[in-house]
Amino acid sequence: MGITAMIRPTFHMSGIKKENGERMDNKFKKTILCIGAGYVGGPTMAMIAHKCPQYKVNVVDINPERIDQWNSDNLPIYEPGLHEIVVSARGINLFFSTDVEKGIKESDIIFVSVNTPTKTFGVGAGMAADLQYWEKTARQIRKYSDSPKIIVEKSTLPVKTAQAMERILTAKGKSVHFEVLSNPEFLAEGTAIKDLETPDRILVGSNETPEGLKAREELVKIYAEWIPRDRIVTSNIWSSELSKLVANAFLAQRISSVNAISRLCEKTDADINEVSYAIGMDSRIGNKFLNASVGFGGSCFQKDILNLVYLCRGYGLTEVADYWESVVRINDHQKESFVLNMLTAMFNTLAEKRICLLGFAFKADTGDTRETPALYIAKQLLEENAELVISDPKALENAKKDLKGVNGKITYLEDPYEAASGSHAVAIVTEWEEYRNLNYDKIYSSMQKPAFLFDGRNVVDHEKLYQIGFNVYPIGKPALTHF
Numbered sequence: 427m428g429i430t431a432m433i434r435p436t437f438h439m440s441g442i443k444k445e446n447g448e449r450m451d452n453k454f455k456k457t458i459l460c461i462g463a464g465y466v467g468g469p470t471m472a473m474i475a476h477k478c479p480q481y482k483v484n485v486v487d488i489n490p491e492r493i494d495q496w497n498s499d500n501l502p503i504y505e506p507g508l509h510e511i512v513v514s515a516r517g518i519n520l521f522f523s524t525d526v527e528k529g530i531k532e533s534d535i536i537f538v539s540v541n542t543p544t545k546t547f548g549v550g551a552g553m554a555a556d557l558q559y560w561e562k563t564a565r566q567i568r569k570y571s572d573s574p575k576i577i578v579e580k581s582t583l584p585v586k587t588a589q590a591m592e593r594i595l596t597a598k599g600k601s602v603h604f605e606v607l608s609n610p611e612f613l614a615e616g617t618a619i620k621d622l623e624t625p626d627r628i629l630v631g632s633n634e635t636p637e638g639l640k641a642r643e644e645l646v647k648i649y650a651e652w653i654p655r656d657r658i659v660t661s662n663i664w665s666s667e668l669s670k671l672v673a674n675a676f677l678a679q680r681i682s683s684v685n686a687i688s689r690l691c692e693k694t695d696a697d698i699n700e701v702s703y704a705i706g707m708d709s710r711i712g713n714k715f716l717n718a719s720v721g722f723g724g725s726c727f728q729k730d731i732l733n734l735v736y737l738c739r740g741y742g743l744t745e746v747a748d749y750w751e752s753v754v755r756i757n758d759h760q761k762e763s764f765v766l767n768m769l770t771a772m773f774n775t776l777a778e779k780r781i782c783l784l785g786f787a788f789k790a791d792t793g794d795t796r797e798t799p800a801l802y803i804a805k806q807l808l809e810e811n812a813e814l815v816i817s818d819p820k821a822l823e824n825a826k827k828d829l830k831g832v833n834g835k836i837t838y839l840e841d842p843y844e845a846a847s848g849s850h851a852v853a854i855v856t857e858w859e860e861y862r863n864l865n866y867d868k869i870y871s872s873m874q875k876p877a878f879l880f881d882g883r884n885v886v887d888h889e890k891l892y893q894i895g896f897n898v899y900p901i902g903k904p905a906l907t908h909f
């Protein structure tokens with residue numbers, strides 16, 4: 427089913443619309459607030475508002491520019507199908523603003539989805555989660571609340587954060603009752619709307635006290651508006667928090683496993699696609715997340731594994747921590763090998779060679795570049811004094827920000843043909859659909875010779891490109907060269 431087909435016109439409520447779009451009537455059953463209008467908060471709240479006309483959904487963020495974009499036609503994130511969902515509810519029961527205080531005061535249920543990046547300073551730097559935004563939010567909730575609230579932990583957080591949240595909220599001097607729930611988000615970028623519309627499961631963790639169970643039911647009721655009950659799983663808070671980290675660690679582990687084997691395939695006559703296909707047919711293994719690549723990226727995988735590692739080390743589980751950390755190490759190795767392969771193939775020098783990166787986002791269908799392998803690759807190529815041309819249909823603005831201040835010659839061109847023209851090598855870093863079917867004859871004739879193509883995502887027809895004249899270097903298969 428296409429995304430547009432999935433989006434039904436939702437509801438038509440009566441009531442007079444004020445000029446600013448807010449309804450004057452008070453027909454809403456409950457008011458939901460989401461603090462943090464990012465990749466998680468924005469799409470999730472848009473879906474809840476779209477599916478639950480009886481709830482008013484306010485989304486606040488400290489970043490006024492982001493809020494202005496949510497209120498415009500130019501949304502701050504690119505996500506297929508998101509625009510239609512936002513438009514269907516915005517100004518009716520979905521509102522974006524910077525007024526955190528008002529938002530907190532009028533809400534019954536507060537979702538917290540502020541950013542929790544990996545710490546870059548102090549104890550646990552490079553590994554533990556940086557909880558400064560999260561803790562500020564907890565203190566704001568405590569300060570402005572004058573009625574009981576359900577607090578829903580949506581950001582991915584270290585296990586036991588809900589307990590810390592509870593402690594801040596209920597510290598002496600505040601009589602308002604807060605019930606903290608954990609409701610981890612499993613949506614993946616690029617498919618967020620589909621994942622929200624038909625999730626594999628929704629997980630709600632709560633205290634197992636009467637108040638906790640009551641709050642849990644309140645949240646379950648919201649999701650049950652469109653998700654079958656048997657897909658809504660409930661558990662205690664710790665299981666819920668840990669499940670999020672473990673799900674991401676398992677997914678990332680599959681990619682690191684297949685990427686590790688891809689290196690072996692490159693040295694032998696095995697083909698990683700054939701191996702992946704063969705093992706994926708084993709129903710115990712399954713066929714998803716077995717695409718060998720230049721390495722995984724994104725805001726979650728590395729961060730969550732490192733969180734898990736930090737947690738295990740904290741409990742003295744050194745071997746367990748080392749086991750999971752190796753998933754990240756293999757990923758780093760995969761990115762390093764890709765660049766090394768380019769260097770070796772191109773006669774051990776990249777100085778002043780023009781290299782075109784096709785794709786900069788960490789995966790297709792998103793403009794997000796957090797932890798993208800492309801950034802590592804770009805920096806390494808610049809270290810080798812290569813001249814970079816970066817192309818991506820959605821991520822060029824983020825690429826510019828990421829590479830700001832980095833020394834070297836970089837050009838940004840959205841058109842892949844212009845980007846490839848005159849280059850010695852093209853490296854496909856993101857699996858954008860359009861890269862599969864470019865006119866590679868045209869690209870080949872516009873390039874310097876010998877022309878190299880490094881396919882970091884195994885998305886093109888390697889044999890065909892070899893026939894055109896390219897020297898082709900896939901992932902996990904022997905190279906096809908004319909030398």
Ligand code: UDX
Nearest residue numbers: 611612613614615715716717719722723724726788789
């Ligand atoms: C992930 C989880 O999938 C999601 O459930 C969680 O909520 C957040 O983290 P996301 O980071 O958006 O989602 O993207 P995902 O589709 O999981 O891909 C992560 C990275 O792995 C991307 O760089 C992708 O290109 C790479 N990948 C994925 C592979 O290299 N090979 C694969 O087979 C699958």
Ligand code: ADP
Nearest residue numbers: 462463464465466467487488489540541559563
């Ligand atoms: P994620 O991928 O987890 O959604 P993002 O970085 O996309 O992460 O979004 C997190 C959002 O949270 C950002 O837009 C940021 O401005 C916002 N934010 C951080 N701290 C606060 C706060 N105290 N109050 C409101 N919004 C906040």
